Amino acid sequence: MKIIHLNTYAGNGGAGRACMRLNKALKAEGVESVLAVNFLFRDNPEVENLSKGFFSKWFSAAGIILERMTAKLFSKNVPIPFSFPIWGKDISGNKLLKSADIIHLHWINHAFLRPEDIARLANLNKPIVWTFHDSNAFTGGCHVRYDCDHFMKECGDCPVLKYSGVDDSSHRIWKRKLKAYSKLNLNIIAPSKWMAESVKKSSLLASADLVNIPNTLDTAVFKPSEKLEARKKLGLNPDKFLLMSGFMPSRKDLHKGTTYLKEAIELFINNHKISPDSIELIVFGNRDEKNVPAFPIQATFLGTISDDEQLALCYSAADAFLAPSLEDNLPNTVMESLACGTPVIAFTTGGIPDMVSHKYNGYLAEYKSSPDLAAGIFWLYKEANRPELNVHARQTVEAHFSEQIIAQKHIELYKSLLDKHV
Incomplete structure (x- = not known):
């Protein structure tokens, strides 16, 4: 059983740390697990870099910068991160993905995987697991929702955007995600009960297969000291x-x-x-x-x-x-x-x-x-x-939340998906 984990960064932010810890925990349990990222700030022998080479690296960096600039240009000055999936890449032909038994997505924003790029992964005919580290996957662009319930409808009239309306950018992004997800048989992991409940309320993924599995950490490192x-x-x-x-x-x-x-x-x-x-x-x-x-x-x-x-x-x-x-x-x-x-x-x-x-x-x-x-x-x-x-x-x-417990929960899910896939 070979698992390929996909994340935008390695070790940066909560999602980056979470997927690296899961990757390590799975390896400790004997699973062939590989973490691949779109952008590496520094070389890491434990991580596969999907933007190798000078031009590929700086092309990815430019996409990240442009996406963040777009968000700044079109978002109000409010404490809610918003992603415009304009730039990204098609990785469906990548050898790592072709050799994997299961593709496990994590945080894939910042010019990595647009809805259309995720949909292309269906061509590989492999089970796709996606851990939701924030709300972006089932909203029209925001990562933090507060009390906004637009994700339960079709987004639009977005309180984050400067140019808001029924058919604003959030609604158009929502429609792109709806089209992409219709081509996929997604298996969602919600790290918290709150996230699981949120997904079930969403208009995009309410009927998707979902399981609640927490993140883990290295309990041999994070341990009490006197x-x-x-x-x-x-x-x-x-x-x-x-x-x-x-x-x-x-x-x-x-x-x-x-x-x-x-x-x-x-x-x-x-x-x-x-x-x-x-x-x-x-x-x-x-x-x-x-x-x-x-x-x-x-x-x-x-x-x-x-x-x-x-x-x-x-x-x-x-x-x-x-x-x-x-x-x-x-x-x-x-x-x-x-x-x-x-x-x-x-x-x-x-x-x-x-x-x-x-x-x-x-x-x-x-x-x-x-x-x-x-x-x-x-x-x-x-x-x-x-x-x-x-x-x-x-x-x-x-x-x-120990690594052994969480790794085993993931392994059970992976095995069940492979059994169904045969």
Whole structure:
């Protein structure tokens, strides 16, 4: 059984990390699994590059830039990423795909696979699996939906586009996807129950075969370290109550909820008369220090952490990980934190409740409620049995999201599809 995974990037963003981890987990179980990407920022011997050579690489890079420029030109200044599938490539003749038994799609935007390119894969007569890392596959272009229900109809009158109307770009993209999907027998993987429910509500894929299989991670890397030792290695104060969070760089990533995080910390400090000097916020991510908002407590900016072992050490050093996302499928950061034995305080949204159980391994706050997020911080600070929470956090990942468990679920799906395909 040979599986070919397709993603735009390797290790970049949540989808890139998720598919690389799945690829590794499948290999560990003896599956012949290959990850191929449209664009490699740096050479990686574990990944096949579909844009080899100088001209191919820069052609792909130009497509990525043009797609992002188009989105900026035709989208309103709102925190919702939108993709215009104008540029892409036909890879149906690629030798890797022809040699595979199953084609497994992941995140394929940014000038990689347009709806028509996906439809051409049907010519290979192989089962096609598609993991939805965001909502784009079943919308007219947006990746984050918030409370928009247009995906349940035929899109159009898009609140993201500058030039909106019944037959706007979102509706035309929706029609292209409808035509493409009609040629395919898609087998969808929804990493979260929330994503599965969303797909079932969509007008494009409500009747498609669907299964809920979470993402995984390397539990041998993301594991608990002794808290004081982790702080010592990172040069962090051993006596402070340490909160951890991550930021993204773009105005299009405001769904990460930074504003609510800032408000919650302010309320936590002010309502409970907490000394700001006793609390510290650890920030990681690829936002530069100039763009980090001012917090009422000390904020230590760690920058981009590309080494997973270093990142695991950061999670272990913290007392809690704050995830104020307003919409997220199955965020890697939440799973990583739990795997390191660090409880998570988050809004009740997306796939987060699949991982965080209220007051068992973290705190689920009311959606968009800064006061309840602050209450969660205070609960962990003053009332919770932290050692017990730490144990529960790790146990949750071992029981439900370990690489062996998730790999086996994928293998069972692959085998069932091949049995049907014979």
